[in-house]
Amino acid sequence: MREVGEWEDLGDRVRECRVAADMSQEQLASAVNLDRTMIAKIEAGTRRVDALELARLSSVLGVPLTHFLSQSLTVVSRRTELADDTATDVARQSYRLEAALATWLSDVRQLVELRELPSRRPQRYPYAVEGVETARDAARWARKKLSLGFDPISSLMSVCEKLGQFVAVVDTPGDGASLIEDGVAVAVVSSQGDPGRRRATAAHELAHMVIGDEYSADLGIHTSRAERELVVDAFAAELLLPIDSVLKGYSESRDSVRETLVLLAASYRTSWSLAVRQAVAAEVVDKESAKDLRRRNPTRAELMEALGWAPQPDLQTVRVPPSYAHAVLQAWKASKITTARAVELMRGQIVESDLPAREESDLEP
Numbered sequence: 001m002r003e004v005g006e007w008e009d010l011g012d013r014v015r016e017c018r019v020a021a022d023m024s025q026e027q028l029a030s031a032v033n034l035d036r037t038m039i040a041k042i043e044a045g046t047r048r049v050d051a052l053e054l055a056r057l058s059s060v061l062g063v064p065l066t067h068f069l070s071q072s073l074t075v076v077s078r079r080t081e082l083a084d085d086t087a088t089d090v091a092r093q094s095y096r097l098e099a100a101l102a103t104w105l106s107d108v109r110q111l112v113e114l115r116e117l118p119s120r121r122p123q124r125y126p127y128a129v130e131g132v133e134t135a136r137d138a139a140r141w142a143r144k145k146l147s148l149g150f151d152p153i154s155s156l157m158s159v160c161e162k163l164g165q166f167v168a169v170v171d172t173p174g175d176g177a178s179l180i181e182d183g184v185a186v187a188v189v190s191s192q193g194d195p196g197r198r199r200a201t202a203a204h205e206l207a208h209m210v211i212g213d214e215y216s217a218d219l220g221i222h223t224s225r226a227e228r229e230l231v232v233d234a235f236a237a238e239l240l241l242p243i244d245s246v247l248k249g250y251s252e253s254r255d256s257v258r259e260t261l262v263l264l265a266a267s268y269r270t271s272w273s274l275a276v277r278q279a280v281a282a283e284v285v286d287k288e289s290a291k292d293l294r295r296r297n298p299t300r301a302e303l304m305e306a307l308g309w310a311p312q313p314d315l316q317t318v319r320v321p322p323s324y325a326h327a328v329l330q331a332w333k334a335s336k337i338t339t340a341r342a343v344e345l346m347r348g349q350i351v352e353s354d355l356p357a358r359e360e361s362d363l364e365p
Contacts, residue, residue: 009045020095031060063096124212136243150245153199156314165205167202176202189202189315203239320347
């Protein structure tokens with residue numbers, strides 16, 4: 001049975017989830033078939049919630065049931081508390097991403113504890129990162145560690161996994177979030193951005209792990225948050241599209257500057273803005289030309305034509321890392337988890353009919 005403090009903690013989470021969903025107490029009460037005063041008491045921690053009510057709250061508020069039951073976590077970019085009169089759209093998205101991240105960490109931990117998913121030690125760049133140039137050095141170090149050379153990254157999720165970070169694609173609005181808790185590094189990336197943005201977000205979250213989060217002393221105590229984000233962005237850009245690859249592409253191309261850059265953006269599956277930024281860093285495009293290029297975004301047809309109409313899937317249909325997916329199936333085959341739990345852990349990558357039929361026993365979820 002929950003103690004008084006635990007009911008208060010549950011109430012805080014219900015309130016923050018409601019605010020994150022941009023709902024009033026009246027709207028939430030109507031959606032879960034309760035009186036508004038009951039919602040107020042739940043949020044105040046003075047009314048207990050039964051399992052059925054908690055399941056309805058989870059469904060209406062769009063957060064996993066485990067979000068109400070798990071312990072609070074320390075997220076890399078700490079958000080401020082959500083309140084009805086101060087919440088912004090950005091704060092709401094941040095909270096929902098944090099909830100998705102906490103659930104993802106819990107799922108990874110379950111498979112590790114079941115001895116089906118080997119834990120991976122997060123890889124950290126061994127030298128100080130003090131600015132944009134050293135951030136690029138860190139990205140080159142990561143590429144060298146993975147024997148990538150200057151080739152395009154085929155699966156960013158696999159790259160993150162090999163460096164010790166488990167990434168999941170979630171349907172929550174926003175960009176991404178990451179944390180390291182007790183030696184386990186996890187990140188979530190929103191599925192709602194375009195492919196280039198998703199890859200940039202995943203690379204950005206990987207940067208937080210490899211070079212240290214935004215509060216790392218390596219970046220300097222007096223460095224502003226904006227300057228630190230520039231450092232993280234430099235790592236992400238160099239990881240996705242190395243400057244040397246840009247130089248090589250332009251030296252071998254007979255096409256126009258823009259056509260060459262379209263081919264690079266398509267081949268390396270980056271956003272147009274990232275490709276232009278790397279062309280400026282490589283000094284093959286000056287800042288004035290870059291302004292013009294940014295106004296002339298390539299169409300999807302142009303990007304596909306550059307590759308001969310080859311598909312470019314990444315962080316789209318694959319929602320979880322390969323080793324994690326393997327661990328889920330092994331845990332299911334060993335009857336350590338139910339079919340419903342296996343489908344839940346795979347985050348939409350499979351449905352129940354994809355698994356062979358079997359008799360369910362009373363298993364722990």
